[in-house]
Amino acid sequence: MNKKILLIGGGGHCKSVLDSLLDLNEYDDIGIIDSMGNIGSTVLGIPILGSDKDLPSLYKAGYRHGFVTVGSVGNPALRIKLFNTLCEMGFIIPNIVDASAKVSKHTQIGKGVFIGKQAIVNAGAVIGNGAIINSGAIIEHDCEIGEFVHIAPGTVLCGGVKVGKHSHIGSNAAVKQQVCIGSNCLIGMGSVVTKDIGDNITAYGNPCREVEKL
Structure with missing residues (x-):
């Protein structure tokens, strides 16, 4: 069939x-x-x-x-x-994973996930349903990505980062290891996130600062 x-x-x-x-x-x-x-x-x-x-x-x-x-x-x-x-x-x-992406066998990935060109998902990562890991993004070891999160092109999440459901991490942002970003957040492109971000927050800059409550 x-x-x-x-x-x-x-x-x-x-x-x-x-x-x-x-x-x-x-x-x-x-x-x-x-x-x-x-x-x-x-x-x-x-x-x-x-x-x-x-x-x-x-x-x-x-x-x-x-x-x-x-x-x-x-x-x-x-x-x-x-x-x-x-x-x-x-x-x-x-799940649809581009042939050029590098995804460890030691990951947990839900369903409806897209992993784009040249993206890397390292060992121990957990990715929820409906997430987008876009072109060239790096999801390091032990990161936890909530459902329907969008990790935009070129973004780097260092080891152990957690991103809550429905959040968007803008292109070329960098997130320090072990940092937690809440649910329903919008992190601006190019931001350098060195501290935890709460739920329902728009934040951007270098260093990344909370700008408004959504």
Whole structure:
């Protein structure tokens, strides 16, 4: 039986995921779900087959795997909603790991996780459902990444860092070993985080400082 997958969301993040997926060559058939106005167009040559309302019929047609390819910066609410919809409908939600990424066998990774080009995930790391570990990010040993966290390109988390659910760590940020960042946080790009950050906080700078409560 053909192995078929639907990508939910046809924007920029979809291109990153799709590029990795095509290189992996694990699926016989790939389709994309997006807004109704985009049905019939393509992303990297892959067709947009329908919108959210077409998920039940496509599931019956044999698309049993699904993956959320909507991106997020600081607000993963739509990603979470789509992920839960796929779960409720019975879709299998895989992880997609780019062939160039280096992921230790001694990790715990949930489902619906994307690990991009040249990313590194070291031994003892734990990554929750729906997380994005983007291009060139480094997740060092024993880090704990909560569900639906987005670690943006080039970010470095040193050993034992903890990031709470739904947080976004901006591009090229660096987080000192053993530091804890709370849930629902937004850490600005290029920040150097040397101290713990509480929940629901926007913080940025070098050194990183809490700027406002979300």
